[in-house]
Amino acid sequence: MRPEMRFAIGLALAAGLATSAYAADDTIKIGAPFNVTGALSSLDAPALNGAKLKLKEINDAGGVLGKKLELVIYDTKTDPTVIASVASQLINQDKVPVAFGFTDSDSVLALGPIFQQAGVPFITPGATSPKLPEQIGDQVFLACFGDNVQAAAGAEFVAGKLAGKNVYLLRDNSTEYTTLLAKYFEEAFTHNGGTIIGRDDYKSGDKTFTAQITKIKAGAKPDVVYVSAMPDDIGLIVKQMRQAGITQPIVGGDGYDTPLLTQVGGKASNDVYYSTHAYMAADSTPGIQKFYTDYKAAYGMDPENAFAALGYDTLGLIADAITRAGSTDPAKIRDAIAATDGFAGITGSITFPKDVRVPAKTVTMIGVKDEKLFLAGEVKPTFIPAP
Amino acid sequence: MSRAAAFVATIVAVAVVAGLVAILPQLVNDYIVRVVIVMCISGVLVASMGLGNGFTGVFSLGHVGFVAVGAYVSGILSLSQAAKHSYLPDLPGWLSGITLPFLPATIVAGLVCVVLALVVGAPLMRLSGYFVSVATLGFLIIVNVVLINAVDFTRGARTFTGVPLETTLRWAAGWLVVTVIVLARVVYSPTGRRYLSVREDVIAARAVGIKVLPARLSAFTLGAFFAGVGGSLYGHYLGSFSPASFYMAYTFALISMLVIGGMQSISGALVGVVVVTVLSEVLRNLERGLDFGAFAIPPLYGASQIVLGIIFILIMIFRPSGIMGDREFGLGRFVKRKRA
Numbered sequence: 001m002r003p004e005m006r007f008a009i010g011l012a013l014a015a016g017l018a019t020s021a022y023a024a025d026d027t028i029k030i031g032a033p034f035n036v037t038g039a040l041s042s043l044d045a046p047a048l049n050g051a052k053l054k055l056k057e058i059n060d061a062g063g064v065l066g067k068k069l070e071l072v073i074y075d076t077k078t079d080p081t082v083i084a085s086v087a088s089q090l091i092n093q094d095k096v097p098v099a100f101g102f103t104d105s106d107s108v109l110a111l112g113p114i115f116q117q118a119g120v121p122f123i124t125p126g127a128t129s130p131k132l133p134e135q136i137g138d139q140v141f142l143a144c145f146g147d148n149v150q151a152a153a154g155a156e157f158v159a160g161k162l163a164g165k166n167v168y169l170l171r172d173n174s175t176e177y178t179t180l181l182a183k184y185f186e187e188a189f190t191h192n193g194g195t196i197i198g199r200d201d202y203k204s205g206d207k208t209f210t211a212q213i214t215k216i217k218a219g220a221k222p223d224v225v226y227v228s229a230m231p232d233d234i235g236l237i238v239k240q241m242r243q244a245g246i247t248q249p250i251v252g253g254d255g256y257d258t259p260l261l262t263q264v265g266g267k268a269s270n271d272v273y274y275s276t277h278a279y280m281a282a283d284s285t286p287g288i289q290k291f292y293t294d295y296k297a298a299y300g301m302d303p304e305n306a307f308a309a310l311g312y313d314t315l316g317l318i319a320d321a322i323t324r325a326g327s328t329d330p331a332k333i334r335d336a337i338a339a340t341d342g343f344a345g346i347t348g349s350i351t352f353p354k355d356v357r358v359p360a361k362t363v364t365m366i367g368v369k370d371e372k373l374f375l376a377g378e379v380k381p382t383f384i385p386a387p
Numbered sequence: 388m389s390r391a392a393a394f395v396a397t398i399v400a401v402a403v404v405a406g407l408v409a410i411l412p413q414l415v416n417d418y419i420v421r422v423v424i425v426m427c428i429s430g431v432l433v434a435s436m437g438l439g440n441g442f443t444g445v446f447s448l449g450h451v452g453f454v455a456v457g458a459y460v461s462g463i464l465s466l467s468q469a470a471k472h473s474y475l476p477d478l479p480g481w482l483s484g485i486t487l488p489f490l491p492a493t494i495v496a497g498l499v500c501v502v503l504a505l506v507v508g509a510p511l512m513r514l515s516g517y518f519v520s521v522a523t524l525g526f527l528i529i530v531n532v533v534l535i536n537a538v539d540f541t542r543g544a545r546t547f548t549g550v551p552l553e554t555t556l557r558w559a560a561g562w563l564v565v566t567v568i569v570l571a572r573v574v575y576s577p578t579g580r581r582y583l584s585v586r587e588d589v590i591a592a593r594a595v596g597i598k599v600l601p602a603r604l605s606a607f608t609l610g611a612f613f614a615g616v617g618g619s620l621y622g623h624y625l626g627s628f629s630p631a632s633f634y635m636a637y638t639f640a641l642i643s644m645l646v647i648g649g650m651q652s653i654s655g656a657l658v659g660v661v662v663v664t665v666l667s668e669v670l671r672n673l674e675r676g677l678d679f680g681a682f683a684i685p686p687l688y689g690a691s692q693i694v695l696g697i698i699f700i701l702i703m704i705f706r707p708s709g710i711m712g713d714r715e716f717g718l719g720r721f722v723k724r725k726r727a
Binding site for chain 1: 421543545631636686
């Protein structure tokens, strides 16, 4: 290795150490690992922005237990190896008593075991797999509803408002979220008397969906097409379906909830419906309205999706738990989170039933008309498939 | 260097590594230890990739396919009974009944990869140049599709989780040492010379009586064994993974380490791993923003990838054959440099 190169690496290392050494003692540190870059950035970045907004609110109001809160933010780059490293960095280097982050279950699964082992509680604002807490352990909580709940809500919405009896089910078979969502939807929809008349798979990252679209058009005409998709793909899918003449309503889950749907889909995104956590618009509930204006003031743009509000609520939930725990001891914070009863979030009230770490919440259905989002309904499903 | 001196040098090197492994966790926190574990795992994978790609000149893009097979095979074997019942209820009886400890599971994973490499390699290793790259890329895609569709064994696209977290620093470093010793013994032996001659000129190699297919196939197979071992280490390090973890992104991450370090030496592979891993970690921490009191740099997430890309381009411009090229680390003056 050349001497210059050695010097450069040494310098970089020294700078790296300098940053990690910087920390203040009069704050309560809260870990915030998010996939700010990579495939999940369109969901994770808004969630982090929402959390930062809440952070400012809490600190302006005097902080928690007389101390200011401080977010220890890491970009985990949608890479499980980086996530595992960051998890141990948060615990061993930054020594955070509690952390929150991510909007997908794969990331939480990569980080969870390390937090579980260390006995530090972790709340995910947006990973909706209802199986997560049992898969990892008693330190992991969800601040959002589970996929079984939103799929059931979608199924009731299709059968009710859209009067759909025959549904074609298209799913992305490359992620846990989309496969589970499709499974729960089918369970709930057939339980309520509907029929799945056809099904097909594709893989996240595919750019042409001609094969799948031809198959839909070849069979009996469905009333509704349910597409269980990741955020990056749904815009393209909708566009290609509409171009091929599939005009039926397209329904899906909270993966649709990114600006990509209307940006990439354009006119094709009309008559698309999806279940999500909150209706983010100026004419929504008072809590969301206030959040909407504050977010716009802070970042110069509308909140991208409901994950922004979930990030906001999750930090609120943590601050509330620390206040009730009266301490920054991880075990006490965990018990306080588990005991949360009726925390008034802007995405709905959060209560953790005894020994259940997924809250029961109402599902918001959003539709697209004239390339604009509108509130299509609020659903509290009657039948919920087992996780 | 005489045989005895080489033996002593190896023993000393192993002792030094063992000593480092023993004291490292006392010196630094768990985060640094984890980075070192990741480096050891990548070291196993990149060095074994270098055997085929660098020494025999068969540029395979399918290495990660073997890593995936290794991770899944060892994962299925070492999952506890309870975990098997809840995650893989449809597993055939003979598989659901057994739970192997980490070491046997890892070795079995490597052996499964060997068998797979023989089957896949027998036709593919007859190809050269771009053709073999494309064909092995096809292998990677096939592995990915099979993993996604063999739902009974792999949970399909859903995350394969519940794998015991067994990959400690000792295991990772131990396997790295084994890998390096085995590869070095092969590469700097008559067999290794055959690899080089096959790489440099197939026709000339044939003319002096070297059979091309056995040379390439043996390198491919040995590489696959350690890919399987590395996959097992990776799986037991993270505890959960999905087919998407072992695809294009991981392939190119490993290839960039190999190319940066130098494809034609084992030291190159290891240097590449260390340089790329340390740079990514340092840049990842730097991009969070700096606060010097007087002035502060705001966080720029994603900057690390850009800077890393630029550094790679610069290395490729100024050192096209990688940092090490075809040189190996010697033990200073005591051991003379081995030239390929």
